[in-house]
Amino acid sequence: MEPVLAQTTGFFRERPAAGVLADAFSAVWVHRMDERAVPPIVITPDATIDLQWIDGRFRIAGPDKEPQIEQPAAGAVIVGFRFRPGAAAGWLGVPAGEIVGGRLDLGELWSTRSRELSDRIRATPDLAGLVRRLEETIGAHTEGRSALDPQMGRAFDVIHEGLPPGTPLVPFLQRQLHMSERTLRRRFEDAFGYGPK
Numbered sequence: 001m002e003p004v005l006a007q008t009t010g011f012f013r014e015r016p017a018a019g020v021l022a023d024a025f026s027a028v029w030v031h032r033m034d035e036r037a038v039p040p041i042v043i044t045p046d047a048t049i050d051l052q053w054i055d056g057r058f059r060i061a062g063p064d065k066e067p068q069i070e071q072p073a074a075g076a077v078i079v080g081f082r083f084r085p086g087a088a089a090g091w092l093g094v095p096a097g098e099i100v101g102g103r104l105d106l107g108e109l110w111s112t113r114s115r116e117l118s119d120r121i122r123a124t125p126d127l128a129g130l131v132r133r134l135e136e137t138i139g140a141h142t143e144g145r146s147a148l149d150p151q152m153g154r155a156f157d158v159i160h161e162g163l164p165p166g167t168p169l170v171p172f173l174q175r176q177l178h179m180s181e182r183t184l185r186r187r188f189e190d191a192f193g194y195g196p197k
Helices: 019-023 088-092 106-110 112-119 127-142 150-161 169-177 181-192
Strands: 011-016 025-032 041-043 050-054 057-061 068-070 077-083 103-105
Touching (some): 019 025, 050 127, 057 106, 077 127, 103 106, 106 112, 112 127
């Protein structure tokens, strides 16, 4: 079978993260694969990092610099929590530059803590109930934790708002954040997995 774009197969829904989850996550999404044979799926790079529940465990996906091809099982359900830009490194306790292009079992990063989180999730055929339980569990882990580096949050906002026409990005960010170019690039790699672009 030819690979297809991930969101063109099965059922996919996304909504903004709410409550305490919104401190570290921008969205919660669900992707249920078709019950019949699923073609390989292509995940296009979008510079985001997701915490995913798949096959009864948590994994981290992204940030990607190149398309990724995966082969999910027929009927597989993936529940994803998309990190806010720059929040994954603080939440995970690992620089984003170390997980670029990865699909890592959370246990590789957290060991026992990952098992403790996973043990709180009970298998259920009720998808809404599963999502609710995942949100409660991840929300309890998120509450009271400062995941976002405030300066990198500000850098993202500056880029998102747009620069004055003809303004080079790196020197502009250096002035806005009062950082050397070397420090700025290192902090971007740690927070986003990418340098400023």
